[in-house]
Amino acid sequence: MGSNLFTSALSGMNAAQYGLVTTQHNIANAATPGYTRQEVLLGARNPQLYGGAFLGQGVDIVGVRRIYDQFLNTQVLQEQNQASYLSSYYSAIKQIDNLVADPVAGASPAIQDFFNAMNGVANAPESIPARQTLLSSAQFVANRFQAIDQRLTEVANSLNSQISGSVNNINSYAQQIAVLNGNIKRATAAAGQAQQPNDLLDQRDQLVSQLNKEIKVSVQQDANGTLSVFVGSGQALVLDDQAMSLRVIQSTTDPSRVDIAYKSGNNIIPLQQSSIQGGNLGAYFAFRDQSLEPERNALGRVALGLAASVNQQNQLGQDLKGVLGGNLFNAAAPRVDQNANNTGTATVSASIVNVSALTTSDYQLKFDGTNYSMVRLSDNAVTNLGPALPQTVDGFTVSLSAGAMAAGDSFLIRPVANAARDLAVMVNDPARIAAAAPMRASAALTNAGTAKISSGTVNAPPPANVNLQAAVNITFTSSTTFTVLGAVPAVAGPVAYTPGQDISYNGWTVQITGTPAAGDVFNVTTNSNAAGDNRNALLMAGLQTQNLLANGTASFQGAYGQLVGEVGAKTHELDITSQAQNNMVAQTVASQQAVSGVNLDEEAANLLRFQRAYQAAAKAMQIANTMFDALLSL
């Protein structure tokens, strides 16, 4: 019984030592990320029957466990995944937000300057300085669009490196988890199922948490202590102590983009983007596909709308040298990319036919072996094009320039993606701005009647009629009829006269008002020496306030304003939701920490407690010793 006293006291001292070490471990790791506080599990030893009574034998150390709540941990994982998605998306889109709405750096002031200068030319069409100002402001518009597009490209490039950085992180985490899985498996096997390698488990949980910030994962606890990690639509990233990896690959549909592929052994399988959700990586793809590229297209649509509309009007005019106007701006052609998996020989080209009908979406041209179809990628609306090309969809025409498509082939068509980048001024001679109309109408001085003729307008759209500048005589045979000489095709016989009605031949339109007398003559001629004619400049200046985009619902600056509004609203939304999500994370982390976190005051109290327990057990040892001494000295 005396020896019992020693063993019991010793077990108490042991237990107190374990307690002290564990407390010290907790204190030391109070700031370690992912650390879960630990406690020593103690159990009373089985009693022994001595003289009819069960006598306690001291304390056993059952184990050291971590105070861990699986439910709270899972909740933190979920919330953190969403939070890192939102905050990555927010910081990405914030870069565009700062750029587009700036009252100085945005495109809107440049467009305004351009049209102000156009008004200047309309006010003084013969003035070379006014025309030079217009060319400078046209250059300014082009530069501004290019600069914004360039900035978007920089954002896209840094996005690509962020994507590969994120993929590297994912692969590195997967590797580390696999290694830890191996260690945990061996440790558990060595120590038996009852004892857990707590700190290894913490490390692994921390790695899973970090991995989960990059990409949404699902985990499965296996019987041997290992953790299987799955990403995407169930692709295993970690199985036992084996790690698979993700790869950044060039997109098959669009060579300018990157996609993610899953590498298992020697197989590389592209992952559907829809399966990469949440986390930083999900945010990068969502930002690219839902914000960056649509905004680039929106910017391109404004640039293309401006370029094409101004070009169209300029082509209907005549410059200071008396030559018909050409293109003032370079209006970029749609970009067409062939799918890397195409088996056919087709080359497809596309061209813009109607600026107003253009959308900000990209399109996919598909062929099923018989029929072509066009998918608008923004809303997946499918237009069946039938068995033959060319066909027109949403303002652009696709045609087969060479070869033939095989069944299953596809092409990505981006009608306005390059328009902002490629916007450029095509004219460097101020005299080449077509401020005048190419024809003019006048009444003969000998006319006896009071009828007047308007100066005339050129019929849109270009190209201008080849006979536009041919001389045409309108001669009144009476006050109600006239004959036309010089029109192509020739007009036979008299035409009835209605005052103010449009009279249209050879691609121009004039109006005659008032009462003509028989024999009155009106001439439409080429507009030679017309330095002071501003008719076409006025029409070009008027383009500013017309709703020429989005099916006639938006002006150039209006469409740009929509872009700013969309970016602003999305940024605002992400600001609010990511803040809310961060609060959510803070709350769940606080709940999880309330269970698993280290409280230093508590640990201080434990230090004192175990110190006292040790001292008391030591005292019991001393008493047992004294008892032996007493016994021995008998």
Add this chain to the structure above:
Amino acid sequence: MRISSSTIFDSNVTALNLQQAKLLQTQMQIATGRRILTASDDPVGAVRALEVGQSDATNTQYASNRVAAVNALSMSESTLQSVTSLIQDVRVAAVGAGNGSLGNSGRSAIAADFSRRLQELVGLANSMDEVGNYLFAGFQSKTQPFAATPAGVAYFGDDGQRNIQVSASFQMASSDSGADVFMRAKNGNGSFFTQAAPANMGSGLVSIGSVTNPALLTGNSYTVSFSVVAGITTYDITNSTTATVISAGNPYVSGQAINFDGMQIDIKGAPANGDVFTVVPSVNESVFKTISDLVDALNAPVVGANLANSLSHGINNLDNALNNVLNTRASLGLRLNQIDALQVTGEDLGMNFKQTLSALQDVDYNKSISDLTLQKTVLQAAQQSFVKVSDLSLFNYL
């Protein structure tokens, strides 16, 4: 509830970050004077500000367009003012030239003066603006519009009128073609033109005439030819276009109305046998031709009533030309008035836009500075309480 030590630090750091971010935002707003720093601060407001800013800039552009229009119109107006007084001077002198006491030399002196006046008028019609563009050349502003030819002064411009966008919905003509101003005055009474044949020997003076019934007008030419037989004067009226005699042997009474085909003229004095007067439809006559005809008439020897007839018609045509110029000036004045009215509307509109813009994007300093003070106080409180709370630890007492 159990709280882990790291939670105390983490949540305090989060709170401090949030407070600092708010403080920075307010500080930036005050420093830039802008309430909306990026579109996301107020997406609706930012877009609205872009739209209003565009409207304001366009409105400002219309104002400078109006300045250009006023310049052009005023220049035309002041030129036409000189033209008006020139024509008026010529008219006064032409009336004076009919004075019978003037001899040939007196008349040729007046003719010489008229020739100079004609040169002066051509000069005025060829007026240029401050950068050398002809005011009255239509679209061909670099081409001299009026020049002397063997057939008199001719117009080399066109009918073009330049329009200027003076408001969002209104284009105003800022120029008038020289043809309309100088070349398109109808001669005679605007409907027909009476003339004494140059060979007339009698003192018959034909009136300008008037239209009594527009429905009967034919647009044909007529002659009224006189015969004096045994002291009795009669006249025949012939439609020379159709070569039909309308009436013959009408007894002539000086000053009595002669009516035919909706027209009425009278002839005063004593026409000689064989004298012929013609009535032809009015045509456009340039003011230059009117003056040059007067010069010719004044330089010609006086026979019968030829000078009186020429002066009478010349003065009438000068009146027509003057009316034409005055009409243009009235139209110029009207346009200048319209611009004044548009200017007032435009300025009001601009003021509205600027107020809206200011309300949308400018910072409210009272509110922002009060916000700043509050945020500063909150941040200070958070910092101080954090220091106090983090100082609490049981280890302090061990």
